[in-house]
């Protein structure tokens with residue numbers, strides 16, 4: 001079974017959830033002519049990195065985003081890996097990924113485990129401590145957020161437990177585009193799985209972002225890759241391929257768990 005993916009490499013309007021919700025609705029609708037099975041959004045797409053105003057603009061209990069994405073997923077019968085949002089619960093804010101199935105049900109919630117100090121995340125957010133694993137279309141998947149991809153041991157845990165597709169929403173800055181590309185390709189090769197990574201486009205007050213959203217296969221091959229600009233990137237994945245690659249080079253069987 002192949003799955004069609006659409007990645008919305010969106011230029012987030014800084015600190016303006018209302019505009020971002022409006023824009024995202026039309027972007028999601030724009031993907032529909034390609035009949036995607038899964039739509040993927042970038043990190044913190046409702047607010048961008050407007051961290052000093054989170055009191056005002058974070059989504060209280062994630063309710064607004066949940067209602068909005070759930071309705072679109074159900075209406076269009078499409079799975080949506082809804083990037084991440086600043087989710088406020090009592091006085092704490094997390095950088096939280098939400099995943100919805102074609103019935104509009106929330107099937108997964110994951111808060112970024114590794115906070116990125118270079119962008120002051122640890123001053124305004126608290127980290128998550130739950131698994132990235134979930135199932136979509138009967139395929140075992142896992143989700144991580146941006147800086148998380150620098151922690152192969154965290155991602156490995158999920159691959160060992162069976163994840164075949166790794167989703168990565170991000171706001172990755174342009175000066176480290178090489179790191180972004182190399183880390184994503186490495187995570188795909190070493191874990192012998194698909195990597196579906198949706199970065200934002202554009203700039204905010206402090207950073208220009210890298211774009212270069214990517215779909216990478218379990219052999220490390222680039223299935224689709226965008227440039228810097230705002231765009232929608234399309235590609236197809238075949239989760240059964242993962243088993244073939246894992247049989248060809250049985251990395252998981254060859255691990256020396258007696259040593260490490």
Ligand SMILES: O=C(O)CCC(=O)C(=O)O
Pocket residue numbers: 116119145146147148150171172173176179
């Ligand atoms: O690790 C990096 O270089 C970028 C990470 C990042 O921008 C983030 O986690 O938001």
